[in-house]
Amino acid sequence: MAEMDTSSGGGHKKGPGVKKSKKLSTRVDLTPMVDLGFLLITFFVFTTTMSQSTAMNMNEPKDDSTQQMKVKNSGAMTILLGKGNQVYYYFGQLEADKLSEQFKSTNFKEIRNLIVEKKKKTNIDDLMYIIKSDKQSTFKNAIDILDEMSICDVPPGHYAEVDMTATEQLLISKTEEANGLQ
Amino acid sequence: MPKVKIPRKSTTIDMTAMCDVAFLLLSFFILATKQKPPEVLTVTPPASISAKAAPDKSILITLTKDGKAFIMLGDDTKKADILNNINIAKGLNLSQAELAKWTKAPFIGLPFNQIKASLASSEEIPANKMPGIPTDSTNNEMVDWIQGVLKAYVGIDQRKLQEMLLVKGDNETLYPTFKNIKQAFKKNEIYKFRIVTSGEAVPVGSELYNKGKAN
Numbered sequence: 001m002a003e004m005d006t007s008s009g010g011g012h013k014k015g016p017g018v019k020k021s022k023k024l025s026t027r028v029d030l031t032p033m034v035d036l037g038f039l040l041i042t043f044f045v046f047t048t049t050m051s052q053s054t055a056m057n058m059n060e061p062k063d064d065s066t067q068q069m070k071v072k073n074s075g076a077m078t079i080l081l082g083k084g085n086q087v088y089y090y091f092g093q094l095e096a097d098k099l100s101e102q103f104k105s106t107n108f109k110e111i112r113n114l115i116v117e118k119k120k121k122t123n124i125d126d127l128m129y130i131i132k133s134d135k136q137s138t139f140k141n142a143i144d145i146l147d148e149m150s151i152c153d154v155p156p157g158h159y160a161e162v163d164m165t166a167t168e169q170l171l172i173s174k175t176e177e178a179n180g181l182q
Numbered sequence: 183m184p185k186v187k188i189p190r191k192s193t194t195i196d197m198t199a200m201c202d203v204a205f206l207l208l209s210f211f212i213l214a215t216k217q218k219p220p221e222v223l224t225v226t227p228p229a230s231i232s233a234k235a236a237p238d239k240s241i242l243i244t245l246t247k248d249g250k251a252f253i254m255l256g257d258d259t260k261k262a263d264i265l266n267n268i269n270i271a272k273g274l275n276l277s278q279a280e281l282a283k284w285t286k287a288p289f290i291g292l293p294f295n296q297i298k299a300s301l302a303s304s305e306e307i308p309a310n311k312m313p314g315i316p317t318d319s320t321n322n323e324m325v326d327w328i329q330g331v332l333k334a335y336v337g338i339d340q341r342k343l344q345e346m347l348l349v350k351g352d353n354e355t356l357y358p359t360f361k362n363i364k365q366a367f368k369k370n371e372i373y374k375f376r377i378v379t380s381g382e383a384v385p386v387g388s389e390l391y392n393k394g395k396a397n
Contacts, residue, residue, distance in 0.1 A: 139245065140353040
């Protein structure tokens, strides 16, 4: 077990003429250990992802029917979010006889240009984006469109989330059917 | 001419110091990296260009892919307060021991009527089996939760409170779930809260990008 081997060298005698056993250096080559250390450092540095989640402010309007805002037809753009990341939009107010002309469909890539275009054409005081989300649209869509507003530098107060009306709901489902979207 | 002998020096350097430095750095990096807080369920939040960092100790409502809502109550002392408020307000009849056990739970994802039973049983329900807090318009228990939170944080600065209320949703969460949460906030007269997103750079050439460049 824990016994020392004392019989090494076949009976070691002290005295003149007897060769001393070689003293081995206690130094160990640390180079591989340094290599290992730095390897681990690089491994950890590369594998840790700096995932700092951010927070976006949300401001909701008060549900106050007495303080309803009037929006000018010329400055209004309604953006509707449907299922399958589809976006629909129309300008002003929907008119029964011009529905198909007014109601257009687009996607998230194109919508930025449309928002900017509208912003450039309209007097800033009249500008209003009305955002309506369908039951089938996702949380991502809702956040993306709000993000799009800040990307296009639309001042706060010039966009609002509103509930969808039955007509719009119908138009969306009709368009989805026509496009073969399940 | 007498030859000058230049003593040959060994080229081996003592590596001990370097080894020390390497491991010191290694231990520093390991200890300095913050571990991610335990997450309710895997949720991939949408991206936004917002650059504000999300605070750590906060009230976090998580919405999963399948539309379940969970709440995390942050700070431990306040958490006990909130749970106590809920216990009284909803008449849950929990004993002190049960309340203490409840405080240890990292998050809550059960309707009020199942809480007592779940605390009494020794088995823990895994997060993916929890039904989530009901949020539909007929039975929106999130309203009560937010009320309980507000009661515990009464007297706090409005802006601070606003920064603490976080909603984190999955990309694929359907909109109505999110709308119900908004409704719950509104019923408690909270009109401002924050949404947890993953950071994203402002797209090059966009209005905001140009504006930032001009400044």
